[in-house]
Amino acid sequence: MRWFGQAVRHYPVVAITLAIGAVSLVLTQTDAAAAVPWIVSVYTLAVAARAGWSMVRSLLSGQIGLDLLAVTAIIATVAVGEYWASLVIVLMLSGGEALEDYAAGRAKRELNALLERVPQQAHLIVDGDETRVRDILVGDVEPDDELLIRPSEIVPVDCELVSAEATVDESSLTGESLPVERHQGELLLSGSVNGSSAIRVRAAASAADSQYQRIIDLVREASESKAPIVRLADRYALPFTLVAYAIAGVAWLVSGDPVRFAEVLVVATPCPLLIAAPVAFMAGMSRAAKAGVVVKNAGTLERLARARTVAFDKTGTLTHGQPEVVSILPAPGTGIGDAELLRLVASAEQYSSHVLAESLMRAANERGLTLIAAESASEVATNGVAAVLDGRRVVIGKPRFVAENTGSFDPVELGAGELAVYVGVDGRYAGAVVLRDRLRHEAHDTLDALTRFGVAETLMLTGDTEATARQIAAQIGITEVAADLLPEDKVRIVKGATPKPVVMVGDGVNDAPVLAVSDVGIAMGARGSTAASESADVVVLIDDLSRVATAVAIGHRTVAIALQSIWIGIALSVVLMVVAAFGLLPAIVGATLQEVIDLVTIVAALRALAPGRDRRLAGVSQGAAPATTRDQARSGVDQALER
Numbered sequence: 001m002r003w004f005g006q007a008v009r010h011y012p013v014v015a016i017t018l019a020i021g022a023v024s025l026v027l028t029q030t031d032a033a034a035a036v037p038w039i040v041s042v043y044t045l046a047v048a049a050r051a052g053w054s055m056v057r058s059l060l061s062g063q064i065g066l067d068l069l070a071v072t073a074i075i076a077t078v079a080v081g082e083y084w085a086s087l088v089i090v091l092m093l094s095g096g097e098a099l100e101d102y103a104a105g106r107a108k109r110e111l112n113a114l115l116e117r118v119p120q121q122a123h124l125i126v127d128g129d130e131t132r133v134r135d136i137l138v139g140d141v142e143p144d145d146e147l148l149i150r151p152s153e154i155v156p157v158d159c160e161l162v163s164a165e166a167t168v169d170e171s172s173l174t175g176e177s178l179p180v181e182r183h184q185g186e187l188l189l190s191g192s193v194n195g196s197s198a199i200r201v202r203a204a205a206s207a208a209d210s211q212y213q214r215i216i217d218l219v220r221e222a223s224e225s226k227a228p229i230v231r232l233a234d235r236y237a238l239p240f241t242l243v244a245y246a247i248a249g250v251a252w253l254v255s256g257d258p259v260r261f262a263e264v265l266v267v268a269t270p271c272p273l274l275i276a277a278p279v280a281f282m283a284g285m286s287r288a289a290k291a292g293v294v295v296k297n298a299g300t301l302e303r304l305a306r307a308r309t310v311a312f313d314k315t316g317t318l319t320h321g322q323p324e325v326v327s328i329l330p331a332p333g334t335g336i337g338d339a340e341l342l343r344l345v346a347s348a349e350q351y352s353s354h355v356l357a358e359s360l361m362r363a364a365n366e367r368g369l370t371l372i373a374a375e376s377a378s379e380v381a382t383n384g385v386a387a388v389l390d391g392r393r394v395v396i397g398k399p400r401f402v403a404e405n406t407g408s409f410d411p412v413e414l415g416a417g418e419l420a421v422y423v424g425v426d427g428r429y430a431g432a433v434v435l436r437d438r439l440r441h442e443a444h445d446t447l448d449a450l451t452r453f454g455v456a457e458t459l460m461l462t463g464d465t466e467a468t469a470r471q472i473a474a475q476i477g478i479t480e481v482a483a484d485l486l487p488e489d490k491v492r493i494v495k496g497a498t499p500k501p502v503v504m505v506g507d508g509v510n511d512a513p514v515l516a517v518s519d520v521g522i523a524m525g526a527r528g529s530t531a532a533s534e535s536a537d538v539v540v541l542i543d544d545l546s547r548v549a550t551a552v553a554i555g556h557r558t559v560a561i562a563l564q565s566i567w568i569g570i571a572l573s574v575v576l577m578v579v580a581a582f583g584l585l586p587a588i589v590g591a592t593l594q595e596v597i598d599l600v601t602i603v604a605a606l607r608a609l610a611p612g613r614d615r616r617l618a619g620v621s622q623g624a625a626p627a628t629t630r631d632q633a634r635s636g637v638d639q640a641l642e643r
Helices: 002-012 012-027 034-061 065-081 083-109 109-116 210-222 228-255 258-266 272-292 299-305 314-318 338-349 355-366 399-406 443-454 466-476 487-496 510-519 530-535 544-583 588-610
Strands: 121-126 129-137 144-149 157-163 163-171 180-183 199-203 293-295 310-314 326-328 376-380 384-389 393-399 420-425 428-436 457-463 480-482 502-506 522-523 539-540
Touching: 012 034, 012 539, 034 083, 034 163, 034 228, 065 083, 065 228, 065 258, 065 326, 083 258, 083 588, 109 530, 121 180, 144 420, 163 393, 180 457, 210 443, 228 258, 228 272, 228 522, 228 544, 258 588, 272 293, 272 299, 272 420, 272 544, 272 588, 299 544, 314 457, 314 466, 326 338, 326 355, 338 384, 338 393, 338 420, 338 428, 355 428, 376 588, 384 399, 393 399, 420 466, 443 457, 443 544, 457 466, 457 487, 457 530, 487 510, 487 539, 502 510, 510 530, 522 530, 539 544, 544 588
Parallel strands: 310 457, 310 502, 457 480, 502 522, 522 539
Antiparallel strands: 121 129, 121 144, 144 199, 157 199, 163 180, 293 539, 326 428, 376 384, 384 393, 393 420, 420 428
């Protein structure tokens, strides 16, 4: 009976209404039956007065409330002696809130599932001895702590696998239904579930900085948001109210019976309009979460449905963001060979946070080159790195940055998807290292799908060179390209882009400002930066660009279902009003049927939970693309300012 007590505390008006109804029914069989009309009438009028006061405050704030019809219906039914109908109306109004909470809870099931799985404890290995384990709070885990994860336990923090291998379930994070094999040295994401064997791991981050906690924070923010489209109901409030009063007034005038007026207003109560939109939007957000897309504000779904321009960052968004060295081009006459040039570049880049730094250092390590410790090093944001290595001043980065430090350089002819890192040594141009970043295989189909969803303009905004950017854009059908951009340039372009709404898709630290100012900012959060995820309206948790099209599809479907549900409620109410106007619907029956309309509206709105079948997504891969290496698996690490 615990749930009953909670229901009474949360919805006291529902409980009191049911109690008064039960007591009144009993009294009708006693000598106190004459008191029943007074008891019910006084109670329902008190509820109407309370609702009326709330309605007046709304009107004073400039909002036309839909409670006006309900209050009028209560007063009218009491006035004509239909006091039982007035009690049913009160039950409908108070019960409508409970029904909406239940429906919203059903819709938020996928969101709440994440919250319920938050790890609470971790098993700390003491002094490296697996036989000595001490349980500690997850919040007390520090990087480099060695932990034991038992079979079927949730990985508490992002950690490095110390055991030889492990099998983990990452479905709650990536959407991949099959277990994933991990090997020693690879990263295990918090929130994944260990397999059938105990494993030993080393914490790579605290709980607050781990993947699962960031997802939890995003989900909590999403679950607490309120959909602005609920204002749609207010848009219909005035015309719906006028139509109801008109039908009721004509029925009274033609029949000469004031009871007709009450009978019409009983079935004109606006609960379906109030319930439809929020339930549909919570269902849509839940559906998005199940697809690996966290929508942080429910109103974002409406803007996604109306999106007309989509802008993309290049590196890490349209491409995989893990370039590979394809050629080393030392300048003639410098005395610097291929190996030495790469060694200098990698040595300087070890002091950079740029996404290219890892690729360049990896290339040097694969060739067995020993990196040089810098006497001094500094990163020039969005331009490159300057370092002193073995007494030589080395500058690495964009052409103009190197040109400013060397006076001249020889531009490299690049192929599709290639980019060049230019090098200057002691004030002279020393050559370039060419890298190629692979285009995402799903990029072309994603662009096609967005066009089918009504997107009229697609842009590429990148800090990369124009030649490289245009070659990538040509392969996937993007016609508008803006290259060599600084973060403030991206903000300026998105602010001026038309037609609106404008969606921006990015993943790096430098994308955070433009994601924040766009109408809808979408962060590729599976491997992107925390800053980008925090400033975005939508976070894609799976390293799959096609989820952008999925998010737009869910927005279209959710808005359509919200509007359909509102119109279903209106249509059914109008039909019942017309029937009541002819005297064919007693007030008590009409009040009961209005509850049925509420349930029909909720069921209609909950259709947004289902995936649906949208032909406009044809050709877009909807399968998860789980990470298979440590670099692919790591998430939330702030990448560099894109050059």
